[in-house]
Amino acid sequence: MTKKKGNIIESNQAIAKVKAIRVGHRKLNLVAALIRNMKADKAVEQLNFTRKKVAKDIKTCLNAAISNAENNYNLDIDRLYIASVLVGKALVMKRMMPRAKGRGCRILKRFSRLTIILEER
Secondary structure (H helix, E strand, C coil): CCCCCCCCCCCCEEEEEEEEECCCHHHHHHHHHHHCCCEHHHHHHHHHCCCCCCHHHHHHHHHHHHHHHHHCCCCCHHHEEEEEEEEEEEEEEEEEEECHHHCEEEEEEEEEEEEEEEEEC
């Protein structure tokens, strides 16, 4: 058996990850779909004017990816495009809510993970 490699990125790419965003992955993916394949500065503007709460978390991750590209990989920030935005499930907090006749009902509080890969074109 071979070990699974980590994230392999090319020399013209930069990456940023957020491991636990307190929102469901479906809601996160709706906002992430707005910025896929956009230029990085246009994507930041798009997220500034998006009315969803999760847009603030995505913008923070995108700014981290832009900073990584500039400082760690020496990429030109004016030529950065979003190569991919990956959204996935993370942990789930399980809570109980009292119901009628002594029963309990489960509440699932979902978390999501986000990965943004930028590419210089």
